[in-house]
Amino acid sequence: MENKEQNGMIVQSISGFYYVEAADSVIYECRAKGSFRKEKLSPVTGDGVTFVPDGDKGFITKVEPRKNLFVRPPVANIDRLFIVSSVDRPKPNLFVIDKLTAFCFYRGVEPVVVFSKADLGDADSFVSIYRQAGIDAFACSAVCGEGLAPFAERIEGKLCAFTGNSGVGKSSILNALIPSLSLPTNEISDKLGRGRHTTRSVSLYPYAGGYVADTPGFSSFEFENGREKIEKSALADCFPEFAPFAGRCRFSPSCAHRNDRGCAVREAVSSGKIPEERYRSYCRMHDEVKDLPEWK
Numbered sequence: 001m002e003n004k005e006q007n008g009m010i011v012q013s014i015s016g017f018y019y020v021e022a023a024d025s026v027i028y029e030c031r032a033k034g035s036f037r038k039e040k041l042s043p044v045t046g047d048g049v050t051f052v053p054d055g056d057k058g059f060i061t062k063v064e065p066r067k068n069l070f071v072r073p074p075v076a077n078i079d080r081l082f083i084v085s086s087v088d089r090p091k092p093n094l095f096v097i098d099k100l101t102a103f104c105f106y107r108g109v110e111p112v113v114v115f116s117k118a119d120l121g122d123a124d125s126f127v128s129i130y131r132q133a134g135i136d137a138f139a140c141s142a143v144c145g146e147g148l149a150p151f152a153e154r155i156e157g158k159l160c161a162f163t164g165n166s167g168v169g170k171s172s173i174l175n176a177l178i179p180s181l182s183l184p185t186n187e188i189s190d191k192l193g194r195g196r197h198t199t200r201s202v203s204l205y206p207y208a209g210g211y212v213a214d215t216p217g218f219s220s221f222e223f224e225n226g227r228e229k230i231e232k233s234a235l236a237d238c239f240p241e242f243a244p245f246a247g248r249c250r251f252s253p254s255c256a257h258r259n260d261r262g263c264a265v266r267e268a269v270s271s272g273k274i275p276e277e278r279y280r281s282y283c284r285m286h287d288e289v290k291d292l293p294e295w296k
């Protein structure tokens with residue numbers, strides 16, 4: 001008798017084996033259809049799939065269209081990315097945060113800016129920059145166990161991942177949320193790990209009615225090897241706080257919000273309606289792409 005196809009999601013992938021969680025939460029160890037290789041389609045963790053179960057094993061027959069796909073780590077369909085920076089040790093680099101939030105908007109991922117180690121300094125001034133920009137942000141301390149509740153609210157019903165430099169406290173936060181993970185903390189360098197692990201798997205852990213991606217062997221979440229650029233015509237849209245003003249520039253919609261006369265975005269920066277730090281990051285990112293051709 002032929003088994004009926006089912007839908008599921010890949011929650012872990014290890015060298016050609018895909019662990020697919022079906023609607024009833026049962027996990028099937030699946031292989032992929034041989035023709036995927038010809039089609040250069042490689043299923044990844046986070047993929048929604050159709051599969052044919054066979055006992056506790058199975059066969060993936062179809063990969064659903066992806067909302068987004070990340071190369072390093074290989075994971076698809078991320079809803080939310082927690083961008084973690086510590087208020088101290090190490091100090092936050094706002095440009096890096098702004099670049100990551102911009103890429104999130106570019107790729108349809110909701111960014112959440114988290115200021116960790118709030119016990120070490122003033123997190124509020126950082127948090128307020130992002131809140132003013134209309135970006136979700138909060139502070140926490142894994143050591144004190146404070147400010148961790150917002151994670152559960154944001155993970156519910158979503159597929160989430162963490163990114164941030166080594167040492168900012170990502171593993172400490174994940175351990176505080178999911179004690180059974182027991183991730184090693186204070187690893188000297190995740191870069192060393194890269195060489196050692198030949199297979200880098202991504203696992204999704206159920207938490208608070210959603211999933212959190214654990215990405216061992218990756219120092220942080222990278223968008224296309226970290227080299228990809230946002231096209232200049234799309235860049236301003238990746239700064240949500242520009243939206244109420246961008247349409248009012250004299251040379252809208254072609255205004256690049258740099259030197260153009262009658263630029264409503266620049267006026268909003270002058271009057272404090274757009275955080276200056278954010279506008280500076282926009283200019284730095286714009287400098288990187290302004291002379292590139294628009295095709296790509």
Ligand SMILES: Nc1nc2c(ncn2[C@@H]2O[C@H](COP(=O)(O)OP(=O)(O)O)[C@@H](O)[C@H]2O)c(=O)[nH]1
Nearest residue numbers: 117141142143166167168169170171172185186
């Ligand atoms: N003071 C303080 N230290 C922390 C906090 N969270 C993590 N740390 C310390 O920061 C170091 C790096 O933490 P870890 O979780 O390994 O960071 P990761 O590299 O981002 O995974 C460790 O020594 C932790 O004990 C915190 O909330 N407050």
Ligand SMILES: [Mg+2]
Nearest residue numbers: 170171185187
């Ligand atoms: Mg870590």
Ligand SMILES: [Zn+2]
Nearest residue numbers: 249255257263
């Ligand atoms: Zn403008």
